[in-house]
Amino acid sequence: MNIINKLTIRHLKENKRRTLVTIIGVIISVAMLTAVATIGVSFLDLMKRETIAKDGEWHVEYHNINPAQLSLIEKDDVTKDLIISNDRGYAVLENSENPEKPYLFIKEYSTEGMERFPIALTSGRLPRTEKEVVISDAIADNANVTYQIGDQLTIDVGKRSYDLEDRELLQDDSLKRNEDNEVSEQLDNTKTETYEIVGTIARPEWEPYWSPGYTVISYLDEELLTPTDTVNASVVLNKINRSLYQHAKNFADQHNIEHENIRYNSELLRYYGVTGNDGLQATMYSLVGIIMAVIIVGAVSLIYTAFAISVSERSRHLGMLSSVGATKKQKRNSVFFEGAVIGAMSIPAGVAAGLVGMAITFHFINTFIGDVLNTTQRLEVVVTPVSILVACSVSIVTIFISTYLPARKAAKISAIDAIRQTQDVKLSKKTVKTSKLVRKIFGLEAEIGLKNLKRNKRRYQATVFSLVISIVLFLTVTFFTSSLEKGLELTQANFNYDIQIFSSDEILESEVDVFANLSHVTESSTIEEYYFSTSIDQSDIAQSLKESVESDQDALQDGKYNYSLNLVALDDESFQAYAKEINFDPNAQGNATAIVIDKSIHYNESGKIIEEKSIYTDPGERLSLYPDNHEREEEQFLGEIEIGALTDHVPMGVNLPYQGNLIAIISDKMIDDLITEDVKTDGNHYLYMNSSDPMATQEAIDDVKDSSVHVYNVYQRRQADQQLILLLSVFIYGFITLISLISVANIFNTISTSISLRKREFAMLRSVGMTPKGFNKMINYESIFYGIKALLYGLPISVGVMFLIYWSMQETFEYSFMLPWMGILFVIVMIFIIVSAAMLYSSGKIKKENIIDGLKQENI
Known part of the structure; x- marks a missing residue:
């Protein structure tokens, strides 16, 4: 060295x-x-x-593949592992006590599929031949049908069909019923099969809660496939990159596979x-x-x-x-x-x-x-x-x-x-020149403090730069957080309830009381929903619709645009509570006064999610009600409602409307004055509930409801949405905390080091007669100058970065740019607090030192 x-x-x-x-x-x-x-x-x-x-674990899936195509997929260069599966079909579950799940759903997997798909064995073993099965524990828990390992299961397996839909019903399709609430689907092409039960499994995560069949898993032996058989091939890729989409399409074109038979594991690929x-x-x-x-x-x-x-x-x-x-x-x-x-x-x-x-x-x-x-x-x-x-x-x-x-x-x-x-010290008159107003308004100490900053320009700039970076970091991450949450809010289903009870007939008040008073129910609301159309002046319609009608004037009738109108009637207690939430007093208004949701969310042609105002109008305006069709005859006029308030907040059970649709919320007491009995018969009736234990509540509902009542438990899907939002929030707010702590440390580091390097300067001021009070005033004014300068640079830069983030989000989402005013106010307050604390802490130690020692000071 x-x-x-x-x-x-x-x-x-x-x-x-x-x-x-x-x-x-x-x-x-x-x-x-x-x-x-x-x-x-x-x-x-x-x-x-x-x-x-x-x-x-799979990346690309080909549906309805024959053995020849299967062999080609297996030999493809991009294929690492191949999972073969087949939806064998449905069979009636005898003696089931759950009317919403009357079937067994038989799913077949190859050995690789048993390993790659989440199958949680609770007892016994997995099937090894095509005549063995494992059954879901949910069959005994919910259908009250008990099977034992070793039992022989003889069933007629077929495909679900529905006369009103020209396609096979799949696992994602709920049970089809007619107007009388009778099951209106059937099983076709049934074949009797006998299986031996060799184990039990937990209910699979991938089984939709609304699926009408309990999952039963069997073994699929590739060697037993005939040339006419079709299966599903799930591919685990060697390398995961964006070219996989084009490769799958090219492969399909080369080997006569329909594009609609290609499916991607989009959620997993997104995380790659x-x-x-x-x-x-x-x-x-x-x-x-x-x-x-x-x-x-x-x-x-x-x-x-x-x-x-x-x-x-x-x-x-x-x-x-x-x-x-x-x-x-x-x-x-x-x-x-x-x-x-x-x-x-x-x-x-x-x-x-x-x-x-x-x-x-x-x-x-x-x-x-x-x-x-x-x-x-x-x-x-x-x-x-x-x-x-x-x-x-x-x-x-x-x-x-x-x-x-x-x-x-x-x-x-x-x-x-x-x-x-x-x-580092600039002594020219021009460099250290200060405004006369500084001394007049703040005094001599402020002028000395400002001159000190100008004399030590590099240290002053380093401190201000550190403060600016701290401001930009905090506000950028805050805006980034709100942008991610906004994007997630726009993409996630807006389920603000746990359980929906639906009936084509009016739900009686006695039934509502029974359901609402069940154990674990924390909140309930009844809703009647009626469908109309209304005419809105062209000047008042949504911005995206204005752009649409400019190129298609036929969409207008007499200068008005035809909106669909959902009239939602809440029970009086729920309506009063909802009105209070949005600071609206319905009792001060006349009859037929409605709360209109003035925000909508929809996808445009390029797949971008757009959030916008659904209508530009003011309280006091009236909406005419017509039948829900495109006719506009005067004699079809059904009545009108007055807009009492406009809001973007929706009550429990109501989602934001789509483009060209309005939602008006009223009290059920207004219904009789608005519409006739024959119109009321076309309405739908719902009861929405939140519960501390949704699964137990559903079991209690199943015990007391009659066959005309349908139950839709969205707890699991809602839980998944909340899980993603909360998990994201934990990371992001944790990151904001980290950034904040680092920013504070950065500021203290910079200011304390800068103050320490000025020990001799401060000793000199004290030696010529500056009092402790004057010294404190000088330090305080320096803190103010630091803070103001940092904010003058930091806030505009932060807004610029925020707009860049907003601009990047516009590739997928479209919503209004909003500054995080609370975050900005917090930053302004905290900057002055932190700078003042750092200055006082650092200068406090210097004031205790002897003047002579300070004048001799060479190093920190």
Whole structure:
């Protein structure tokens, strides 16, 4: 090691506090980069495992494939593993006490399918021949039909059909009934089969809750297939990339496979970063690119600020080296060597800190996920060479840049200027000039504080830059969070209830009381729904419809557009509670006053999800009611309702309308005044309930309901939606907390180091008579100047980045741009609190020092 490097290490050791501050800054930055990469990789790994646990591990599926085509798929270069399955059909479940599930559904899997699909064996073993089956535990639990291992099961297996639909009914199709609530579907082409029961399984996750058949799994032997048999082939690919979509289509064209028979495991592929939706793909990459760029800038700023202050203080030491013969190259290399030493100590520690921090975080998150979200999988810290390499590479490049600029500057400084440390202090009249208003309004202390900032311009800029980055980081992540939640809200079904009870006849009040008072029911609401149409002036229709009618004037009749109108009548108690939620007093209005939902969600032709106002009007306007058709005869006029309030908030059981549709909410007491008895017969009647135990509530409903009542339990689907939203929220808000803590540490680091480097300056002010009160006022005004300057730069930059995120979301979603005003207000308040706290904390230690010692101060 040469003498220059030895002196550099010695200098680092003698200035322990400054060296430690720099090392901590780099460690925090590297830990942040590592944590972000680990969160992303681990979260995707969790979602992959959760999806595989529910839907099986496969990527592309070909339906109705014959053995010849099956052989070609197996030999395809992209095929890693092949799963063969077959929906053998349905059979009547004798003695079933569950009228909503009268069938057994027989599903056949090959050996690979038994391994790749989530089949949870609860007793016995899996089938090994085509004459063996395992049955679902749900048969005994819900249908009250008991089978034992070893029993012979003789059933007539066929395909479900329905006269009104020219297709085979599948597992996703609910049970078909007629107007009299009688089962109106049948089994065709039945064949008697005898199976031996060799085991039992838990109800499969992939079995839809509304499916009319309990799952029974049998074995599929590929060697027994005849040339006329057809099966489903699920392919596990060697490599997963976006070309798989085109490859599947090309393969299908070459081997006479219909495109509609190709299915993709879209949810699993999404977590590999692969999707067939160009807009969604663009949104994913642009969002990730923007947020990663912001994070990297934050990390770079943290490292750069630490080194910039460090080298600035070290300029005196470099000047001494120059005075004893050190060349420009040696001085420059001395700075590079300092960066290498600090990087060698900080980068490994930062990577370890990031991984340990994520492991601790995941430990607590897993408890939350297991107890609250009821997920089957747990978060695991997934470390990939790429993620660690990226974190280290960015840190190394950042340290190089952070040392390169100060190193060039250090090499050019003359020995006299470096020793006198005049390069960072600007004393020209123009540079330190301040407005006369500053002294008049704030006093002499404020003017001195502002001049101090101007004199130490580089340190001042470094502090402001650190504050700006902190503002941008926090507001960007806050807006990113709200954007993700908005996108998720637009794509997820809006189930705000657990159980729906439907009847084509009016649900009697006595029946409502019975259902609503069942155990575990926490909330209930009855709804009557009637369908009309209404005419809306062209100037008042939704924006997307205005664009449509400009190219198609035939869509208008006498300058008006025909809207479908769903008139939803709530029971009086529910209506009053709903009106209170939106701050509307229905009692102050006249009869036939409605609350109109003025927001809609729909897909456009390119598949983009659009959220917009469904109607532009004001309370007090009236809507005419016509039959739900396209006729417009005057004698068909049925009545009208007055708009009492407009809102985007929907009550329980009601979803946002689609394009060209309006929803009007009224009280059931208004129905008799609005519509006639013959119109009322065409309405639908629902009871919606929330329950603390939806499964137990459904069992209780099944025990008391009659055959005309249908029950739809959406608990599982709703739970899945909430699970995704809550899981995403845990990560994102955890990340906001991490960013906030790092930002605060960054600000304290920068300000405390800057204040420490000004010890001699503060001692000089005190030596010429500045009182403690005046000193405090100067520090306070400096804090204000820091905060104002940071906000003047930080807020516009943040808004710009927010708009970039909003713009990237517009590839897939369309909704209005909204600034996070609460987040902005929070940032403004916190910036002044944090800056003031950092300034007072740092200056408090300086005030305790002796003036003479402060004037002699050379190092931190």
